[in-house]
Amino acid sequence: MRNCLFIFTLLATQFTAVFQYSLSAADDVIHIGSRRELLVDHYLIDHLKNVRLVLNRPRDEGVALEFDKPWEGLFCGYCTVIKDEELYRLYYRGSPKVGADGNQNEVYCCAESKDGISWTKPELDLFEIPGHSKNNIILADAAPVTHNFCPMLDTRPGVPAGERYKAIGGTMTSGLIAMTSADGLHWKKLQEEPVITTTMVPYNYMFDSQNLAFWSTHENKYVCYFRVFEGGIRRICRSTSDDFINWSEPILMKYRNPNGEAPIEHLYTNQTHPYFRAPHLYVSIAARFMPGRQVLTDEQAKAINVSPKYFKDTSDAILMTSRGGSFYDRTFPGGFIRPGIGARNWVSRTNYPALNVVQTGPAEMSIYLNQDYAQPTSHLRRYSIRLDGFASAQGPYAGGELLTKPLTFTGGKLSINFGTSAAGSIRVEIQDPSGNPLPGYSLADSDEQIGNEIERVVTWKQSSDVSSLSGKPVRLRFVIKDADLFAFKFGD
Known part of the structure; x- marks a missing residue:
């Protein structure tokens, strides 16, 4: 009995000593709370051993919507997809x-969907086109806003009902003009003056693209990203605001990857x-433009009837x-969605992504690209x-490991989004900040996670309870064999 008591006391003392470990600075611990963390960058990663981050390319699901109305046509573009409760709406x-x-001939159109897959064009009577009431x-009749009008669903707490939708648009001659709407269909200016002007931006040319804004729950402010020219x-650029009217001095975004400057x-x-x-994670699916990188011959361009000068x-x-802040992580410098087979995919200004990724199934989300630009x-x-x-952290058949930096979490369970082969698995060890396995959460205690699920609760000897570690600095050691880890999240 005395021996049992001695062992219990020793283990308890060791367990307590783990959390008396003193880190060199508070900044050494990353506080993730109950956020879902995706394996798209190295923010939480301290060490990779025979594991690599890989870019997962989306699957082509075919044409979602044809721009075939007389007022749409060859030069449709700058699309935005918004999911408003059960309704999906596309602006272009x-x-x-x-x-x-x-x-003055540019207009903005919309289409609607119940699932983000099948789209219809509503018959509205807001603006009349000759022969089409x-x-x-x-x-319409709102140039130059209609060149690159970009709406958002304002999720700021307490936003007035009449401003539930907001948008910005404009060119260098006008500045960025703000507009509001209660229903996403009827729009009016927030004010006559532009909210971001050319005098605010220390560059020679700006706004010549789709410029966007959103309410950030992570930063508790509005954030705007817009296009400029710098060094040709x-x-x-990025700017922030508390009220959508007064914006901060813009900063030029930089790019980085694990090797430094991207x-x-x-x-x-x-x-x-x-x-x-x-x-808290901003995803940017950007259009990379390669000026002068011509693929098609004049004969090929003529065969697909692309508008002259739009295949260079x-x-x-x-x-x-x-x-947040002034950096984009370009962990993956290669193409995310490559141009498809055939000449139509290799013309100027095609393959431009729409704004926003939306969920279109229990385990699926969708990305939309504007294609066949300047073509019928x-x-x-x-x-x-x-x-x-x-993206995902991918381990080979031989197995590998991913070790996180010290972090704190809140919640009582750890869940993972993962997929394995029939022979593969993922196991999780929880360590103290020094890298020592915590009693009951060692690799030997960890149950193999085998399968392919969006949310699987991790267990150790059939127990999922990690509540005793909540709020305390730990490291996570993922041992990955012939499997992909897409994301993880703590919660209840």
Whole structure:
């Protein structure tokens, strides 16, 4: 009996000593609370052993919507997809003829869906087009806002009902003009003066693209990302606001990866938005523009009837992420969605992503790309990918490990989004900040996680309870064999 008591006392003393460990600085511990963390960057990663972060490319699901109305046409673009409760709404510029940016012929249209997969164009009577008293136009006679009108659903607590939707749009001649709407269909200016002016931006050319804004629950403020030119290259600036009217001095976004500075390339649209399952993480599915990188011959361009001068460049979609501040993480410099097979996919300003990723199934989310630009077959295309599945930590058959930096969490359970082969598995060890396994949470205690699930609760000797560790600094050691880890989250 005395021996049992001695062992129990010794274990209890060791367990208590673990949390008397003193870190060199408070900043050494990352507080994740109950946030879902995606494996898209190295923010939480301290060490990888025979494990690598891989980019997971979406699957082509075909044409989602054809831009085939007389007021839509070849130069439709700058699309935004918003999920408002049970309704999906798509906004896009209608422009059948080539013209100067911000010309009077540009309009903004909408389409609607109940699932984000099948889309219809509503018959509205807000603006009349000759011969078409009913159409799907929600904004006209509002140049230059209709060049790049970009709406958002304002999730700020206490926002007035009449401002539930907000939008910005405009060119360098006008500045960025703010608009509001109660229903996403009827729009009016928030004020006559632009909210972000050219005098605020220390660059020679700006706003010549889709510029966007959103309410950030992570930063508790509005955030705006807009296009500028810096050193002859299309770059991105960031500004913030408490009221959507008064904006901070813009900062030029920089790019980084684990090796330091990432390559600076032309990014035509940035499409930065809070990821809906982890809003502290901003996902940017940007249009990478390669000016002068011509693929098609004159004969090939003529065969697909692309508008003259719109086949001299190429574009694709890349993935970046940000957690606020002045940096994008370009963990994966390669293409996220590559141009498809056939000449139509290799023209200027095609493959531009729509703003926002939305959930379109229990385990699926969708990304939309504007394709066949400047062609009679102009359309929006849908791509699908698993929830949280932009990237993953992938271990080979031989196995490998991912060790996190010291972190604190809140909650009583750990769940993972993962997939294994039939022979593969993931096991999780919880350590103290020095790397010592905690009693009851060692690798030997960990139950193998085998399968393919969006949310699997991790167990140790059939127990999932980690509440005793909540709020205390720990490390997570993931042992990954022939498997992918997409995300993890603590909670109850």
